[in-house]
Amino acid sequence: MMEDKIHNIKVLTIITEASIESSLIDDFESLGVNGFTIIDARGKGRRGSRMGGWESNSNIRIEIICDADQAKKISTFVKDKYFENYAIVIYISDSQVFRLDKF
Amino acid sequence: MMEDKIHNIKVLTIITEASIESSLIDDFESLGVNGFTIIDARGKGRRGSRMGGWESNSNIRIEIICDADQAKKISTFVKDKYFENYAIVIYISDSQVFRLDKF
Amino acid sequence: MMEDKIHNIKVLTIITEASIESSLIDDFESLGVNGFTIIDARGKGRRGSRMGGWESNSNIRIEIICDADQAKKISTFVKDKYFENYAIVIYISDSQVFRLDKF
């Protein structure tokens, strides 16, 4: 049985335009992110309502489980590259996982 | 470069019936909520299983990034208006964001 | 009016292969879990990229609002049963709810 140690980690959540998904995935690879989860979403923010229907009007919600430094590194990179021209929000929350080696 | 100050904020999550989405969006507007994210979902709760398939049997998961007071105000309003007759759960979690001015 | 007491609870999140959804739901029943929310997702992890398109290549994200003991019990059960052969990650976060009796 794997010893059941619990480890504190961060969950970085990015909610942004669906049209930059492939660009973000490329960024993640270069940033050494080895895992992420993407969910289709819709919503409203400063850049108006994006209630879906077709790609250029729908959002994606990306979760990345990582440690505090990676969370900082990724969010800063994404902030500098996309905040100015794209509809995007980023928040970081605390969480616990079983196997630290996985992330 | 925007100065990288991190701010503590709340993430209010509402999981409820898809059929009251437009009613909730109207409530958000009157409550001064300027941003939210909605995701289609399915699930099971006290009011039985709502595993989707068509609208009156599927759920939506709404996230609102806001400060503690707003979270309290919104959740109390939604609780009083919908808890009694609708399948609904609400939970509030802590999180950090970059640009406070956005929320 | 229900008295507005806020209670601390846990949100257990499981991200795994869509193909074991019915097996997991059966497990939840036997573990006495009376509520959960499931969202379709896609992503990448140690077992390669599962970017959706059809069932055996897409993921599901399951949320269970429960107390600390239940969170531990469920995650240990799921870990022992699925970690070895399936693409799966589990994390537990803190949150607050209104009506404790609901969970």
Next chain:
Amino acid sequence: MLIAIGLKGGVELAKQSLVSLLPDMVAVIFMGSLLTLIAYPVLLYLGKFKVGDAASIAAHYGSVSVGTFAVAVAYYGTKNVFYEEHMPLLLVLLEIPAILVGIILAKGITKNTQWSIVFHEVFLGKGIVLLVGGLLIGWIAGPEGIASIEPLFFDLFKGVLAIFLLEMGLIAAMQVGSLKNHGVFLIAFGILMPLFSAVIGCLFGIMLGMSVGGMGMLATLAASASYIAVPAAMRISIPEANPTLSLTASLGITFSFNVIFGIPIYLKIAELMHSTITG
């Protein structure tokens, strides 16, 4: 599919002056309200339902099901039975009165009913938007206008109808499961009410001087119960009504009954009443 029905109706509309259709339109709105007002007491006193449930189910049966209408259109097509072309217009009109009467029965005309949300839900509901959209395009463009687009939509009609039926069938089957409470009454109501409504529909048909096919179609509209537009409106305006009850009845029982047995029966009733009265 909804657009195709709307387009057909709209094109016909363009051919006739709206004035000539006025009597039909008023009669149909009256019929929708009448059916709801008849169903309510039956559900409340005979069925012993709570006020909210009785009003909600009554509204479902006072309204119509576009799916049932579409199957009837295909059926009348194979049997090439003629029917007045402005039926789609009457269909749209029949959606609304039942909802209003239902809400008033449950809530009285208090101002705190979120009328704005209800209207938003009813008129912006996907089904109605497509239907009315088709009607408008057909009406403005008129027969020649939509010549280039028309063939596309009508080819599509049958295919989409099949998928729609399949989906509704599956969901209807799932509904039957939740028949535990009020089971027996709901089954009886789900079959007898449509038959009764069909007779009322034929009477209105005769009153409006419609053809046999027209009477059959109007009877089918009267006998059909909504399971998309009305449930959405009820969920918001009569929250205390249990949605599973009304859906089990309108979709589980009545929709299945109508699609398999109902449609041919209502045509026979129309033929029968037509011959006896004009015979």
Next chain:
Amino acid sequence: MLIAIGLKGGVELAKQSLVSLLPDMVAVIFMGSLLTLIAYPVLLYLGKFKVGDAASIAAHYGSVSVGTFAVAVAYYGTKNVFYEEHMPLLLVLLEIPAILVGIILAKGITKNTQWSIVFHEVFLGKGIVLLVGGLLIGWIAGPEGIASIEPLFFDLFKGVLAIFLLEMGLIAAMQVGSLKNHGVFLIAFGILMPLFSAVIGCLFGIMLGMSVGGMGMLATLAASASYIAVPAAMRISIPEANPTLSLTASLGITFSFNVIFGIPIYLKIAELMHSTITG
């Protein structure tokens, strides 16, 4: 599409007494198990696969692909080749034995295999529900019964088949990417096994006194490998089996081979064996 195939089969079923079909049904269940039992050792010893993978891939090839059958139905239609109408029934029967044999090969008949979940997954899998549903409706309603609904489903058949093929084609292409490990053997197996199975299928066809078209169709069923129903069942019952392997073979290689080359070849094999033996 599945419903359409089911409907066709069900209508034919209603015409023949079930008893007369019994031999075909038993033979086909035997064939499904036989093919799985033949494929397993080939994969284990020749292909050097682990027990779990060998059993899972064998189960895929002992089972059938509804998509391949649908393309064959369209192809036989254009060539108007007659074939026994109760093929859809045999198709459904062929889905099951391979899965059971595969699990027993991998797990032995231990009680901790979640048989309930496996059956739940197999019988409640969307594909099988639609297919069996269509069969039942067709059988109960019989030819006249489904007259009003029939045209809808068959118009739809070709359209949906096209979308299905397109989707499968894209996914098949993606599969080819993961051919690194066991690549060469999988390609050989993915082409030779179907050809071998086709011959077995024809033999069974002759044994059951089927027409040339019937033999060709049975050969196609034998040669086709499942990529929806079986993968889902395997994922739960043989978790250690690597799903990419079996999917690459059954979808990436065999499905593409069957749809482009296989179907006409199997018909020719049937014609050849038919003439030599009855010649």
Next chain:
Amino acid sequence: MLIAIGLKGGVELAKQSLVSLLPDMVAVIFMGSLLTLIAYPVLLYLGKFKVGDAASIAAHYGSVSVGTFAVAVAYYGTKNVFYEEHMPLLLVLLEIPAILVGIILAKGITKNTQWSIVFHEVFLGKGIVLLVGGLLIGWIAGPEGIASIEPLFFDLFKGVLAIFLLEMGLIAAMQVGSLKNHGVFLIAFGILMPLFSAVIGCLFGIMLGMSVGGMGMLATLAASASYIAVPAAMRISIPEANPTLSLTASLGITFSFNVIFGIPIYLKIAELMHSTITG
């Protein structure tokens, strides 16, 4: 639908040697760039748009809309007007130059433009993959090769086109809402630019010795503005361009104008210019 168009084009391609098509291909790439270069200054100086917006909108109008082409194919079908069969090939070629020219206009040829992502987005965009995929399959398999699969796709063509039109119509309607800023100019541009481009298209048609139908089709391609492939590419390569502006113009105004009035007009322009010049 895209595959069907691709298949048709591919089959025709197989019939002609690629060399004979070379002049058409080069001319079309030149036309795409030319239209973008003409639209840019008009938008920048007349329309007073920012550089990013002007370049993005120009790229939309230098490119093509597959939807408009599909409606034209259906329209020419009903009027059975002949047109050169390799149009789908020209369609695909027209997608690309406008995007490159647009990016260069906005960004200059700096290396930090993520050319890799842009190409990834353009060539792996779902639309182009299906279209080019169809072309390739049609070209390799040739007319007989796709005999068995062909009927499926062409039956499907009309149905899917209808759903596509419906969806685009709804979205186009929503676009019109955001006409506040730059409203009037956009409406004028959205109607005059396509008409102007149609004339350019006819001139190229004459230059390439095409039939009247060919000229009409080329004019339609020139007049159509992209609303799926280009917006996606622009969103990545010219982030500062406001997507609502270009989408309102290309989808809200130009697509609606083309589908309802444009296509017949462009055919008339082609007939007119054909008779005057060859008259």
